[in-house]
Amino acid sequence: MEMPTPDQAILRRKPAIAAKLRVILPEDAVIDDPAETLVYECDALTAYRCAPLAVVLPRTTAEVAAVLKLCHGEGVPVVPRGSGTSLAGGALPTADSVILSVARMNRVLETNFVDRFVRVEAGRTNLSVSGAVEADGFFYAPDPSSQLACAIAGNIAMNSGGAHCLKYGVTTNNLLGVTLVTMDGTVVEIGGGHLDAGGLDLLGVICGSEGQLGVVTEATLRLLPRPEGARPVLIAFDSSEAAGDCVSDIICAGILPVAVEFMDRLCIRVCEDFAQAGYPDCEALLIIEVEGSTAEIDEQLARIRQIALRHRPLEFRESRSKQESAKIWLGRKSAFGAIGQINDYMCLDGTIPVSALPLVLRRIGEMSREFGLDVANVFHAGDGNMHPLILFDANKPGDLEVCEALGAEILKLCVEAGGCLTGEHGVGIEKRDLMNVQYDDTDMEAQMRIKDVFDPAWLLNPAKVFPLGLSAARRAV
Amino acid sequence: MKPQSETELAEMIREANGPLRIVGGGTRPVGRPLDCAPLDVSSLAGITLHEPGALTLVAKAGTPLAEVTTALAAQGQRLAFEPSDWRELLGTSGEPTIGGMVAANISGPRRVQVGACRDALLGVRFVDGTGTVVKNGGRVMKNVTGYDLVKLMAGSWGTLGVLTEVALKVLPAPEAAATLVYSGVGWADASQIFAKALKSPYEITGAARLPEMGKLPSRALIRLEGLAGSVEYRAGKLAETLQGRAPERILRGAENDRAWACVRDLEAFAGAAEDVWRISVRPTDMMGIVGRLSGARIQLDWGGGLVWAGVPEGIDLRAGISPFSGHATLIRGSEETRAKIASFHPESAPVAALSAGIRARFDPKGILNPGLMD
Numbered sequence: 001m002e003m004p005t006p007d008q009a010i011l012r013r014k015p016a017i018a019a020k021l022r023v024i025l026p027e028d029a030v031i032d033d034p035a036e037t038l039v040y041e042c043d044a045l046t047a048y049r050c051a052p053l054a055v056v057l058p059r060t061t062a063e064v065a066a067v068l069k070l071c072h073g074e075g076v077p078v079v080p081r082g083s084g085t086s087l088a089g090g091a092l093p094t095a096d097s098v099i100l101s102v103a104r105m106n107r108v109l110e111t112n113f114v115d116r117f118v119r120v121e122a123g124r125t126n127l128s129v130s131g132a133v134e135a136d137g138f139f140y141a142p143d144p145s146s147q148l149a150c151a152i153a154g155n156i157a158m159n160s161g162g163a164h165c166l167k168y169g170v171t172t173n174n175l176l177g178v179t180l181v182t183m184d185g186t187v188v189e190i191g192g193g194h195l196d197a198g199g200l201d202l203l204g205v206i207c208g209s210e211g212q213l214g215v216v217t218e219a220t221l222r223l224l225p226r227p228e229g230a231r232p233v234l235i236a237f238d239s240s241e242a243a244g245d246c247v248s249d250i251i252c253a254g255i256l257p258v259a260v261e262f263m264d265r266l267c268i269r270v271c272e273d274f275a276q277a278g279y280p281d282c283e284a285l286l287i288i289e290v291e292g293s294t295a296e297i298d299e300q301l302a303r304i305r306q307i308a309l310r311h312r313p314l315e316f317r318e319s320r321s322k323q324e325s326a327k328i329w330l331g332r333k334s335a336f337g338a339i340g341q342i343n344d345y346m347c348l349d350g351t352i353p354v355s356a357l358p359l360v361l362r363r364i365g366e367m368s369r370e371f372g373l374d375v376a377n378v379f380h381a382g383d384g385n386m387h388p389l390i391l392f393d394a395n396k397p398g399d400l401e402v403c404e405a406l407g408a409e410i411l412k413l414c415v416e417a418g419g420c421l422t423g424e425h426g427v428g429i430e431k432r433d434l435m436n437v438q439y440d441d442t443d444m445e446a447q448m449r450i451k452d453v454f455d456p457a458w459l460l461n462p463a464k465v466f467p468l469g470l471s472a473a474r475r476a477v
Numbered sequence: 478m479k480p481q482s483e484t485e486l487a488e489m490i491r492e493a494n495g496p497l498r499i500v501g502g503g504t505r506p507v508g509r510p511l512d513c514a515p516l517d518v519s520s521l522a523g524i525t526l527h528e529p530g531a532l533t534l535v536a537k538a539g540t541p542l543a544e545v546t547t548a549l550a551a552q553g554q555r556l557a558f559e560p561s562d563w564r565e566l567l568g569t570s571g572e573p574t575i576g577g578m579v580a581a582n583i584s585g586p587r588r589v590q591v592g593a594c595r596d597a598l599l600g601v602r603f604v605d606g607t608g609t610v611v612k613n614g615g616r617v618m619k620n621v622t623g624y625d626l627v628k629l630m631a632g633s634w635g636t637l638g639v640l641t642e643v644a645l646k647v648l649p650a651p652e653a654a655a656t657l658v659y660s661g662v663g664w665a666d667a668s669q670i671f672a673k674a675l676k677s678p679y680e681i682t683g684a685a686r687l688p689e690m691g692k693l694p695s696r697a698l699i700r701l702e703g704l705a706g707s708v709e710y711r712a713g714k715l716a717e718t719l720q721g722r723a724p725e726r727i728l729r730g731a732e733n734d735r736a737w738a739c740v741r742d743l744e745a746f747a748g749a750a751e752d753v754w755r756i757s758v759r760p761t762d763m764m765g766i767v768g769r770l771s772g773a774r775i776q777l778d779w780g781g782g783l784v785w786a787g788v789p790e791g792i793d794l795r796a797g798i799s800p801f802s803g804h805a806t807l808i809r810g811s812e813e814t815r816a817k818i819a820s821f822h823p824e825s826a827p828v829a830a831l832s833a834g835i836r837a838r839f840d841p842k843g844i845l846n847p848g849l850m851d
Contacts, residue, residue, distance in 0.1 A: 198804030204628020248530030
């Protein structure tokens, strides 16, 4: 992965920059000892690492503004960081950058159950937002699978999704307002407890901008009342076509499940070995969850059963208890861990139109044989967001490169099929050089103009999202 | 000017040396009046793709909204955000277009449950002020590839670019619907009914209060939609939740549709000689605002989060209700009023600077609906 050459002048000024940071921040909020900055060298895309110049851990919006103002004046790049769970290298440092972690900003600032929102500091973890409101019967809907660890700041940067977005939408659909600090230290309040933006929808463009437009320090999030209940059903098929058609028919019939998850044979086997969830050995497996009262769930599942039977399932296993529900979800939820246990893997994140599913799965199978690496498929079938997992051996020279080449081919296939490179993980550095598969230069030029407005010197989260060649002229200024 | 293709449109914008007023169906004359040449994009029309199983529709921007809703209905689907028709409100004729709806981010009563037009928008193609064709987003529901200009284009009222094609998420129409009606309830009562209903797990898809209309008293409406059995169950549970407040009646079928069309299209304000403002607020702030608008004709939507106010002509309503968290937009006003009073809510200095910066880069010649949102 090509990264820009670090600015030697900045590297030489490291002691002076660290000293200046210590003037504006408490002593414990600045780290520049390389032994202590070690954990900030990478995020969850561990194949790439780089020691940053320094790490700062501010506690307030005012401290964030002071850091940004200082770095802006010094011409030092800043990489914002939430919990560092990005799978796309969204928080990868450059050697001449300061990591700005919002991890210490994790308070709940306001809960309002009449207006149905919660305002939190952006370092708060996703799951603990719901945790703070569940006693009152509410939850925060986006649920990325890293939700125990990932921060709201990162969710906003990547516009994170989750298993339940077919019904509830992704982060951008559940974000009402932010406090944003731009690179020059200006604090901007956008949105709030009301439902829609006045003027241009800046909130919409900030969400998903991968920390390149500003540092979000506080967020107002929409709360939803918890449903009365939820129950999953597991349906096994002997072909992925049948599973895909079944999903499409359910959606066409006017039933909107809260989650529709798909796993292929390799994934099923690995998960079963790991979790003993009692999954059948079959070509394709769907887990479909519906919500409501007991009677409402019964009615929806009866209709789903009727539709599924038309596609000759090998098994239709309806949960009858909390334990059975947990068991049905167990294998799916441990998928990434299970595969990590047996192999190194790379997790892809393309989205395709649901109708292209059989074709894309068939092509992935062919490519897997061509490249000689196994691919396990697990994904959110209702919205077409695929997570092919490519298995490789990190200790075998050249294997990572083959894996990356296969990954690139699969993502190109997603775009050709009418989809996109990334559904919820973000571009980061991982897909940066594939951007031109989906967008031509003029499309990216339009996006880069937004960056020009928020961060004219291009100092925030450098070398992410846009191909380096395309952004070179801007970064040089 | 009336381009017949995207290429022709791009050429016209590249060569334009004066301001342009972008017109789709011409049914929503909102914002500072523009005295300049119209650019009529209604010829760029037609549904490009409708894939019911993927819940997706793609259409050229000039496609009549009616054509889209008819095509969707044929497959038992709809635009879930329930776009309003403003022809009666604004006294306009013509055919609302899908591009106009997106450019104005038009969302109706169901916005409280399913999100706004911008939330259903998956992708756009547009021509910016330099005459460059730009695409962003796509036609799939989950897409975080690059910056999201899709949301930015929704509600930008043609000031950043001229939309040529939009992709939208659609949803199945429900099997059944029912609305609980509470007549003659005051603001405080309505506000309590909304709060309790929206806090419940029954997925309320509409919470509005219509003002008195002719002989009809004011009415608070709570809508449920879904499978038939579920709607009946939820209507019963909801009446329990709002204990002691048995609904006066329950609307179903055509009667239900009629009531929500009245809310959606703001029929209560049709024909009257008054300015109409749209105020987006926190529901808990609504009471205070309505209190300060004594004598105004008021319609509430989104559980009290959206206030429609009919007030005497030519007065900036914001002066009487500020400060408040949210924003007020003048939707109906004479040209004279709209020339005098900023239709769009004044922004804080940092937000205004960012918005101006974006406009300057997308429309450097300042020719696309210039000043409309000022």
